[in-house]
Amino acid sequence: MNEREQKKISRRKRLWFTPLTGCLGVFISIFLRIKAVFFGAPKIISKATPFEYAIEQAFKNETVIENLGQSIEKYGTPSGNTSITSDGGNVDISIPIRGDKGEGTLIVKGIRVNGEWVYKDLYVVVTRTQEEINLLEKERALETV
Template sequence: MENQIPQKSWFARNWGWVVPLGGCLTIIVLFFVFLGSVIFGVSELMTGSDPYKEALAKVKQDEYVIEILGEPIETDGIMQGELSFKNSTGKADISIPIKGPEGKAKVYVVGTKQNDRWEYTEMYVIIAKTDEQIDLLGYEND
């Protein structure tokens, strides 16, 4: 009868490179999951802010902007700028890319929050094709 030497399992033969590689891949995957959740959380915080919501509401009500961009008007990318809140005060200086069937534009919003109330010093749309600036505040600042 022949003596058979039991062969080691695949893992027993390869553990020296499988364990470090598996550990590194796990760390990389966890990093990207964490990074994605941070970006998603910040994005949700910014798009849920009053300046963002109020600017988009004004854009969708402005007949001249609708005439130029068409309907429906929707966001077209990631908001940029600075948005900060602390208790009942805050500051916004943001730009929001928007688009409609007829073209693209950016909405710019600058304002401050005092006693839980936002006051906007600037809120306007710049049309991409013509660089035309359309004031969304109208007579509110007068």
């Protein structure tokens, strides 16, 4: 092959390469944004103080342990809404949990007043029986506000 034919072939290859890399770049960008939404948001929710408090209350509650078993863990993806400002905010999330005896959903609803979280609802719904197990401590209940 002479030099002129090689340049033509090289030019044709570049004509296909440019649009291909452009499309690939767009698809990668879209994929990374979707990944951030689906995998980043649950991490933000799980680092919120109400999430941590609710998990702690559920894991040490005797009635929850009786229904779900000793080795309770969170699993799956938490869902709901959390809004936090400098001194206010609100939370409305559900967290799937399970133990060696069964599964349930931890429900957390509350508001943040002057930097302190006050909970309207904090309970576990046992999947098998649909029983609601209240986890609220009286002093942290919304009715006291």
